[in-house]
Amino acid sequence: MNAITHPSRRGLLATVSSALGAFTFGFHAPLVKSAAAQGSNAVPEINVWVVVRPDDTVVIRIARSEMGQGTLTGLAQLVAEELECDWSKVTTEYPTPGQNLARNRAWGNMSTGGSRGIRDSHDYVRKGGAAARIMLVQAAANGWGVAASECSAANSIITHGPSGRSTSFGKVAEAAARLTPPTDIPLKDPKNWKLVGKSIPRLDTAQKLNGSQVYGMDLRLPGMLNAAIHACPVFGGKIGAIDSKAAEAMPGVKHVLRVGENAVAVVADTWWRAKTALDAVKITWDEGQHANASSASFAEVMKAGLDAPEAAIGNRNGDARAALAGAAKRVEAVYGYPHQNHACMEVMNATALWTAERCEVWTPTQNGEAALAATAEAAGLPPARCEVHKIQLGGGFGRRGAVHDWVRQAVAIAKQIPGTPIKMIWSREEDMLQGRFHPVTMCKLQGGLDAQGNLTGLHMRISGQSIVAGIFPQNIRDGRDPVVFQGLNASGGEADIGYSFPNLLIDHAMRNPHVPPGFWRGVNLNQNAIYLECFMDELAHAAGKDPLAFRRALMGNHPRHLAVLNAVAEKVSWGSPTAPVNGQAVFRGLAQTHGFGSYVAACAEVSVSDKGELKVHRIVAATDCGHAVNPQQIAMQVEGSFVYGLSAALHSECTVKNGRIEQENFDTYQVLRMDEMPKVETIILQSGGFWGGVGEPTIAVAAPAVLNAIFAATGKRVRQLPLKHTDLRRA
Amino acid sequence: MAKLNVNGRVVDIQVEEDTPLLWVLREQLGLTGTKYGCGVAQCGSCTVHVDGAAMRACAMPVSAFNEGQKIVTIEGLSPDSSHPIQQAWLALDVPQCGFCQPGMIMAASALLAANPKPTEAQIREEMTNICRCGTYNRVLAGIQRAAGIGTSG
Numbered sequence: 001m002n003a004i005t006h007p008s009r010r011g012l013l014a015t016v017s018s019a020l021g022a023f024t025f026g027f028h029a030p031l032v033k034s035a036a037a038q039g040s041n042a043v044p045e046i047n048v049w050v051v052v053r054p055d056d057t058v059v060i061r062i063a064r065s066e067m068g069q070g071t072l073t074g075l076a077q078l079v080a081e082e083l084e085c086d087w088s089k090v091t092t093e094y095p096t097p098g099q100n101l102a103r104n105r106a107w108g109n110m111s112t113g114g115s116r117g118i119r120d121s122h123d124y125v126r127k128g129g130a131a132a133r134i135m136l137v138q139a140a141a142n143g144w145g146v147a148a149s150e151c152s153a154a155n156s157i158i159t160h161g162p163s164g165r166s167t168s169f170g171k172v173a174e175a176a177a178r179l180t181p182p183t184d185i186p187l188k189d190p191k192n193w194k195l196v197g198k199s200i201p202r203l204d205t206a207q208k209l210n211g212s213q214v215y216g217m218d219l220r221l222p223g224m225l226n227a228a229i230h231a232c233p234v235f236g237g238k239i240g241a242i243d244s245k246a247a248e249a250m251p252g253v254k255h256v257l258r259v260g261e262n263a264v265a266v267v268a269d270t271w272w273r274a275k276t277a278l279d280a281v282k283i284t285w286d287e288g289q290h291a292n293a294s295s296a297s298f299a300e301v302m303k304a305g306l307d308a309p310e311a312a313i314g315n316r317n318g319d320a321r322a323a324l325a326g327a328a329k330r331v332e333a334v335y336g337y338p339h340q341n342h343a344c345m346e347v348m349n350a351t352a353l354w355t356a357e358r359c360e361v362w363t364p365t366q367n368g369e370a371a372l373a374a375t376a377e378a379a380g381l382p383p384a385r386c387e388v389h390k391i392q393l394g395g396g397f398g399r400r401g402a403v404h405d406w407v408r409q410a411v412a413i414a415k416q417i418p419g420t421p422i423k424m425i426w427s428r429e430e431d432m433l434q435g436r437f438h439p440v441t442m443c444k445l446q447g448g449l450d451a452q453g454n455l456t457g458l459h460m461r462i463s464g465q466s467i468v469a470g471i472f473p474q475n476i477r478d479g480r481d482p483v484v485f486q487g488l489n490a491s492g493g494e495a496d497i498g499y500s501f502p503n504l505l506i507d508h509a510m511r512n513p514h515v516p517p518g519f520w521r522g523v524n525l526n527q528n529a530i531y532l533e534c535f536m537d538e539l540a541h542a543a544g545k546d547p548l549a550f551r552r553a554l555m556g557n558h559p560r561h562l563a564v565l566n567a568v569a570e571k572v573s574w575g576s577p578t579a580p581v582n583g584q585a586v587f588r589g590l591a592q593t594h595g596f597g598s599y600v601a602a603c604a605e606v607s608v609s610d611k612g613e614l615k616v617h618r619i620v621a622a623t624d625c626g627h628a629v630n631p632q633q634i635a636m637q638v639e640g641s642f643v644y645g646l647s648a649a650l651h652s653e654c655t656v657k658n659g660r661i662e663q664e665n666f667d668t669y670q671v672l673r674m675d676e677m678p679k680v681e682t683i684i685l686q687s688g689g690f691w692g693g694v695g696e697p698t699i700a701v702a703a704p705a706v707l708n709a710i711f712a713a714t715g716k717r718v719r720q721l722p723l724k725h726t727d728l729r730r731a
Numbered sequence: 732m733a734k735l736n737v738n739g740r741v742v743d744i745q746v747e748e749d750t751p752l753l754w755v756l757r758e759q760l761g762l763t764g765t766k767y768g769c770g771v772a773q774c775g776s777c778t779v780h781v782d783g784a785a786m787r788a789c790a791m792p793v794s795a796f797n798e799g800q801k802i803v804t805i806e807g808l809s810p811d812s813s814h815p816i817q818q819a820w821l822a823l824d825v826p827q828c829g830f831c832q833p834g835m836i837m838a839a840s841a842l843l844a845a846n847p848k849p850t851e852a853q854i855r856e857e858m859t860n861i862c863r864c865g866t867y868n869r870v871l872a873g874i875q876r877a878a879g880i881g882t883s884g
Contacts, residue, residue: 067828068826068827068828068829068864069827070827201824202824202826204829205820205821205824205825205826206812206821207829208826208829208832209812209817209820209821209826209832209836210764210805210806210808210809210812210817211762211763211764211765211804211805211806211833212764212806213829214763215766215830217763217766217767218757218763220761220763226758251747270754270758270759271754271758272750272751272754272758273747276747343863344830344863345766345768345774345776345828345830345831345861345862345863345864346766346768346828346830347767347768392828392829393828394766394828394829394830394831395828395830395863395864396828397863425767427770428767428768428769428770428771632824636824636827636866636869639865639866639867639868639869640827640864640865640866641865642865643862643863643864643865643867644863644865647863665769665770665771665773666768666769666771666773666774666861667771667773671861671863672867673858673859673860673861673867674854674855674858674859674860674867674870674871675855675856675859677855677867677868677871679868680868
């Protein structure tokens with residue numbers, strides 16, 4: 001197991017080493033095996049989720065990956081709630097993917113994406129905590145020779161009611177571990193929760209304040225060498241010729257290697273020397289069939305898809321085409337969303353150690369099991385002879401989940417240097433060029449209004465890239481990508497449309513460019529919410545109706561969607577005059593959607609100067625995720641979602657020219673910085689009764705709320721992201 | 732060959748002189764709290780103090796420094812995470828993934844050293860580090876807390 005060390009907040013002052021201590025080269029947490037993983041002399045686990053040490057330390061096992069979203073703390077809260085342990089004694093550790101494989105997936109799915117960490121595992125992790133408590137109580141009762149029903153647990157102390165005797169979890173843990181696990185595991189009524197629902201501080205903050213948190217790129221292993229890599233920037237291309245003579249003579253260089261058919265790596269004593277030498281390798285690429293591809297040429301392909309006769313249907317009722325034909329007024333608009341890079345602050349990296357018998361990888365990953373599968377495949381070894389050690393992620397956002405291209409590369413390098421650990425780090429440029437990009441799409445929307453301004457029909461034709469076709473093509477059935485309609489589904493409870501249209505057709509003409517797609521935080525909800533919510537605003541305007549009233553009229557059958565929309569409207573006093581800021585008039589825009597099981601809405605307040613300068617002053621956001629495990633963490637995810645969503649709306653775009661991505665670093669791939677960050681006010685509707693995700697859905701309402709406010713301010717519709725391409729000066 | 736004063740200690744460095752300070756800190760001195768984010772002084776993940784001022788270490792060659800200049804990294808900001816910025820960060824749970832936070836903390840502490848009571852506008856202008864998780868509002872609040880000034884509105 002990978003012990004995740006987080007000194008308690010109380011202990012922080014006492015335990016952090018001196019500044020000079022960092023000069024001492026030492027091994028880091030990933031190499032430290034927990035007692036539980038070491039076998040015979042280990043502290044026994046109560047069950048797979050809970051280990052209690054004799055000193056009463058409670059180790060809670062976390063199967064999902066922490067990448068900033070707070071899942072480590074949230075999942076620990078769920079286990080601890082049922083365990084009835086002392087929260088100040090809680091620590092956590094990751095079971096490894098290899099251990100999960102060896103134990104018949106005792107920890108279930110390790111995938112950490114789709115905002116699923118808590119909503120997909122709350123039931124079994126709470127049962128893990130409850131079962132451990134039952135066993136601890138039973139062990140204490142056995143020791144006293146009393147009935148377990150006369151005993152209770154709280155704060156890691158077990159008390160026998162009638163006699164008043166008490167003992168601690170640590171004292172009975174070994175006996176508890178020998179008991180047969182219970183089969184009947186009742187869970188608490190949510191109204192009795194003590195930890196869940198509370199804004200408990202994160203367990204992992206202290207080490208993020210002094211440089212001691214180890215990320216993948218910080219790892220050091222004995223005898224380790226460093227690798228820099230460059231793959232063909234044109235996707236589908238491969239190595240033509242390499243001239244590495246100059247590079248091989250450079251200081252510290254050990255190897256210049258081919259990695260598969262399409263990449264060249266330099267291995268050196270330090271990464272900087274490897275990177276410097278890699279820059280000196282003369283590589284001639286065989287760029288292949290996509291050497292002339294461009295964003296412009298692909299836009300033509302997507303445009304044709306907007307009117308193509310063949311399209312996969314995502315949601316349909318009534319006869320939208322007939323309704324449009326018979327409408328008193330028709331509104332039509334075409335929107336577009338570009339490729340974007342995840343741009344995690346920590347570039348892709350992995351450390352691999354390969355021998356003919358075994359392969360180990362240390363890497364930041366959102367899905368340890370997928371990383372293990374990629375490791376085994378690249379290593380040419382069975383998964384049982386491989387292991388992946390999950391290291392803290394410097395951001396994930398979907399890039400580190402489904403595709404482990406960088407792990408395959410690191411293993412392919414290590415395989416050429418058996419017995420030597422190789423730490424491969426991408427440069428930022430490599431990270432930008434070799435992304436798995438937000439899918440590029442366009443959307444043509446046509447709406448029909450009757451003479452009274454009521455919506456009679458809507459046709460929404462999406463044309464463009466399918467993530468699933470690029471990553472899980474086996475899940476495409478009859479040309480239909482089921483995920484592409486995220487937020488637009490008729491039903492399912494996961495990502496459903498929030499309006500009842502009398503006649504509706506939503507379809508998708510799949511058009512895939514050669515640029516590989518990825519699951520980018522928010523996934524397809526991002527563009528779908530922009531398309532629908534901005535067009536709803538256009539329809540309201542065409543109907544001469546207030547955007548909120550126009551929406552509400554169609555939301556009667558969607559009370560949860562309506563509740564979050566109403567929550568933001570009430571908070572901003574929608575319809576009331578806004579106060580000018582710095583002499584600029586302020587305008588509002590609304591958006592709502594449903595995704596990852598949660599309902600979200602936002603109202604943006606913006607001003608646009610005479611020079612066309614946009615200022616987003618404030619965003620009020622509402623989230624209904626059912627059970628809110630840690631409201632402060634949810635608020636942080638909502639705030640962060642606006643940074644991600646506003647970056648995408650305002651600045652970020654990856655364009656293709658000559659088959660390759662043009663933006664290679666943050667100088668050309670702009671993201672939101674603090675000067676543009678609006679105030680965010682988060683409303684969390686603790687409605688209970690269901691479990692929704694919070695890491696992603698709010699991103700989708702960031703752009704449409706702002707774009708609708710921009711229209712209110714300027715009368716200009718921004719239909720192509722990012723916004724930087726549009727002159728916002730009033731006509 | 733270079734001599735550097737890092738976190739109060741003078742160290743000899745054997746390295747090509749055009750090696751960026753960032754990689755000397757990370758690979759020669761093992762001070763991995765200072766992060767590589769972009770290599771072109773855009774993101775600020777590599778921010779350190781040089782004689783008290785914030786500097787992006789990724790784009791400065793080691794040859795630009797001498798042992799008379801005091802370089803401080805996140806590991807040397809305080810011996811026990813007691814710097815007011817670190818304490819404010821702890822109180823507000825500022826970090827998410829945390830990768831950019833050493834740079835944020837170094838930039839914020841240099842800002843307060845130069846301007847103990849910055850206005851919100853000054854903070855927004857000075858703090859140009861990139862955070863992709865989106866901690867900006869808590870970074871702002873953290874700086875205000877450390878400066879002993881209330882948050883606006």
